[in-house]
Amino acid sequence: MSSETITTAILLIGAVIAAGVLVNAIFPIIYTISDTAGSTSHAVDQQARTDIKIINAYVSASNKSADIWIKNLGSTRIAVNELSSSDIFIGKPGEFNRISYSSGWTYDVLDGDSKYWLPGETILIDIDDCNLLPTVSGDVVYFQIVLPGGTVRSTEFTAGA
Known part of the structure; x- marks a missing residue:
């Protein structure tokens, strides 16, 4: 009888230890997955709520400059300091390149x-002396233009004098 009690106690202790090891092994994985899912859903939400439209553009061929007006049509505000991280590509179709903010x-x-x-x-957006x-x-x-959040808009227009 006492041997059955000792055996039961040992098995119970083993089960508790196994449960503890299992929880310690699985909890960090669950935490990482939920954190990644939260970050991804936030990024997708931001991109879905961000919308812009190029409403007007003018290029002066003689000055090699361009002015492009862009409207925020989305439901979210965009930090102005993020604009300098945007990618801008300009040039003739098939001969364009990225120009840096700086x-x-x-x-x-x-x-x-x-x-x-x-x-x-x-x-x-003001582009001056661009070759x-x-x-x-x-x-x-x-x-x-490609905003830091991934929103992309492009257009083609004709250069003026």
Whole structure:
């Protein structure tokens, strides 16, 4: 009888230890998966709520400069300091390249707020002295912007004098 009690106690202790080991092995995996899923869903939500539209563009062939107006049509605000991390591609179709913020373009939020590009507001992208732009009036220009969150918009327009 006492041997059955000792055997039962040993098996019970073994089961508790096994359960503890199992919990310690599985809990970090569950935590990592839930954290990854939360981050992914947040990123997808941000991208779904971010929408922009290129509403106007003008290229001066003689000055090798361009002005592009872009409106925030989404339901989320975009931090203005994130705009400098955007990728901008410009040039003739098939002959375009990326230009960097530090050496090729600037932006201006036209409707006011200096910290955020709010829904409904327009920004002006100003590109000066860019060798990628055509020097002949009437040439086609390709423009694309990629926001840090992955939103992409592109257009083609004709260069002016």
